[in-house]
Amino acid sequence: MLKLARYLKKYLKEVIIGPLFKLTEAVFELIVPLVMAKIIDVGIKNADKPYILKMGGVMVLLGVVGLCCALVCQYLASKASQGIGTDLRNDVFAKISSLSYSKLDKFGSASLVNRIISDVNQLQLAVAMLIRLVVRVPFLIIGATVMAFSINAKLAVIFVVIIPLVALSLYLVMSRSVPYYKRIQKNLDGISGIVRENLNGVRVIRAFSGQEREMERFGKAANTLMRENIRVGRISAVLNPVCYVILNFAIIAILYFGGQRVYDGSVSQGDIIALVNYMTQISLALVVFANLVVIFTKAGASAARVNEIFDETPDIADGEGASEVEGAPAIEFRNVYFDYGNNGEYELSDLSFSIAKGETIGIIGSTGSGKSTLINLIPRFYDAAMGDVLVDGVNVKEYKLEELRKKIGVVPQKSSLFSGTVAENLTIGNENASEDVLKKAVRIAQAEDIIERMPKGFDTFIAEGGRNLSGGQRQRLTIARALVCEPQILILDDSSSALDYVTDLNLRKAIKEETDNMTVLIVSQRAAAIKSADRIIVLDEGRIAAIGKHEELLKTSDVYIEICKSQEVLN
């Protein structure tokens, strides 16, 4: 949690002044029992009614000033805690945007969303409590003890004995419940995960009549969550009663020992009432303290989860920035190896090739041969384990990421669109694109008719994930989106799979004719889609099986011949 303390800095003023005002209120609260003791010992004893009234007035006045102080403190606390929450959310969001693909995979999006929303809320609450109560509560406890000493040092010893006892029981209960909070949060993540899976896979689940099974799975998760919650509740339910017993036994001790002192005259009856009052005040403060500890332990767990995000060293970070080397090839791989870091087996081994500017390259190979992995290395979505990837003659690690990715337009296998208008979706990579650029991109992507048929053209609203579009429509729009960036390198990662052949053919033709000197990489399963490429890279189990033109490969590469045969491209 300390790591996040830096967020307090900006609100130092609030964090310091807020508690000061709260302190003033607490001081006034502590004076009240003293005033009451005076009323009893002086006012009642002497039957002095004006004195009683005067002291009563003092109590009211203390209340009014206390209220004003408290209001100032609450205002400062709201401002600081909400401010810090806002800053934190912004930073976490920015940090997530800088995480590499492999880190994103590691966290999973459900967990990231939970962290940025609920965990930050928890921290926000903790900050508010920090300002409002953290100073007040110990102060009330210590203050009440000091006041007790001022009344009678010997009776006040009871206070000194009691407070550590309460603290100890607090510690015991808390230390046992903290691990549960972490587990509970994890369980909650699990439940979110199941709901998400069910939302995404609703068709498959119903096709397999899996609803019962899913309900059972969900029921199990919900049960586990309940059990953990009840378990931790069982532990924390002990806390308040134990504190209550300790404090009331302290009051009993005050009565017992106090009675003897009243007898020998070293303590008055009013003093005893004041002491009992202070003890009650401590007990109230301790209840708040216990709640505070719960809030802070939860916040601690949240802080750890937020810090996990912050602590991710950006394994893929901006380079120094570089400018391209004149005359260098558009893309070059030098002895590149890659693994996803799970089983020591390389996904890609020893890839070396270079692609000239303006070339169209087809990449083909069987499922799992590493085609997508290969192209993911070019915009640095992942870093190679060994070897170098160069774009325009410069190692990709030397570019600033944005600089590098601006050069490259990627159309992924899974096309994801965002909620917003068509125009907003198309311009996410190039917000200043002119209408001409937009129209041209749409034309090349064979998406003109989609836009035409839409009720509001470019201003038509697309629902989250493009749900109101068909797979083919989504795919063509994602292709247009990449083209709007006017990239030097266009990568189509098997991204015309939902297109029919005529559309696919027209698309490839348009790309060739309407873009000049764009380097194009087409990953495909279909030999027909890549056979007219300038060169074809044939991948087999993560290695390059052959590189060359269609005709050459038909003579030299067995793997390629087999692929073509299987697709009847040869007849």
Added chain:
Amino acid sequence: MNKKTLKRLLSYVKPYTPLAVLAFILAAVGVSLTLTAPIIIGKAVDCAVGVGEVDFAKMMNYIIILVFVVLGTALANWALGFVMNKISHGTVRDIRTQAFAKFSRLPLSYIDHTPKGDTMSVIISDIDSISDGIIQGFTQLFTGIATIIGTLIFMFGINVKIALVCVCITPLSLFVASWISRHSYKMFSEQSEVRGELGGYVNEIISGQKTVQAFSFQKRSAEKFGEINQRLYKCGVKAQFLSALTNPSTRFVNGIVYAAVGITGAFTVVNGALTVGFLSTFLAYANQYTKPFNEISGVITELQAAFAGAERVFALLDEKEEEPDNALPSLEDCDGTVSVENVFFSYDKNIPLIEDFNLNVSPGQRVAIVGPTGCGKTTLINLLMRFYDVDKGRIVVSGKDITEITRDSLRSSYGMVLQETWLFKGTIRENIAYGADNPTDEEIIEAAKTAYAHSFIKRLPQGYDTIISDDDENISQGQKQLLCIARVMLIKPRMLILDEATSSIDTMTEIRVQKAFNKIMNGRTSFVIAHRLSTIKEADAILVMKSGKVIEIGTHDELLAKKGFYYELYNSQYKQA
């Protein structure tokens, strides 16, 4: 806060009635014991009047009683916490399971048209807010009210005048609390609205994070996020400040009550109508009496948030479900005939899609559906599987109208593989076994082998026990598809639907998978959607669809001879780019 919502919430506590009654008793015992303590303390104080005037024997008596009272209070409170905990988490579990069960009965049209983030937040966070706000809130409300009533009784029992002073000042507390809650409620609902907006945005951007990064969209998405976040800050500060007014204000009212009791009490003592000990009891009561007001007003804000959550949960629970089909017979011994008779369907009443569609498929026939993107191929599958109901006309399977048999039995007579894969977080074994009834390991491996998935599974570090999920990057899209195919191979359905089932698989594997399909499809009716016309050449009938209508129908050779739309489509595939 409306009564209906409250009533409905309480209905969820019903199964826990014995526990709730127990809680009620425990709370009553706890409260009355808590209230007895100050009286005994007061009496004990009265035993020590001054120098030389202390009645030790009497005091000892009181102290012993006090010990028992304190222990009793603690025990009752502990048990109350324990019981409430059970009730509250049990109820939440029940509501949550019910909401989820509801979800699985909702029609696809609802699910397709509701943002996923909304459904997520209903099942996760809104239900949590019910547990935090309402259940816990009610405990406090209940003990609070019990304390107030109890204190009043005790106070009136000791001295009517002082008690009246307390009662007169109380409305002030209520007034302040209601003023605050009225104003903060408005801010709270505004805050939760903005928070929802923020949540939706985060959900979308984070799930699409890879795309965001590919297009260097981070800065602009951060700007948009920052803008919503800033709005959240503004109403957050207001909402929090307003709700934070509650404590100091009620504390202030407490102070006034305390002072008033102090003054009138002191006067009464001076007049001799009260002992100092009882004054101390009164003072303790003054604190105890106003404290529940604090808590109640604090609880009210939480309750408001919770009620808003509960209403959203209930809205989900009240969504129109798919027509129940428990009473319908299930489809048995499906023979594989399918006929589509004069079917009309559209998602949006203004945009007609499928009109007067007719199709007859005899058992064992292989029907291929081709046509340009958006022609309604996938919609046809939505109708066959009864994900959507037809607007007009009917679909008959094995001689039975599909609206007259259970959905489950209809759907399980089909095996479906879609282009978009779906795997859940679990082992590969579990993923393949999905849909089958306790298959043996041999059967699972056999299915994986038929789907040509066995060899890559074996290469994974934990083989069939490797845990995978849908956004897993360690296995490729094609491999995921093979797993989905293995899933269908395992259940050997009577009819098959393959919607671009092999689009991410390389052609060599595809041919092998195709052969395997042919083997299991033998004698089974199948519907195949594919762009690669080569894969459907051998189909018994090819439907060529365009704009929701079948424009050509026939075998490959017949359609080629016809030189129509199919002919063009086919030739375009083999033309050089």
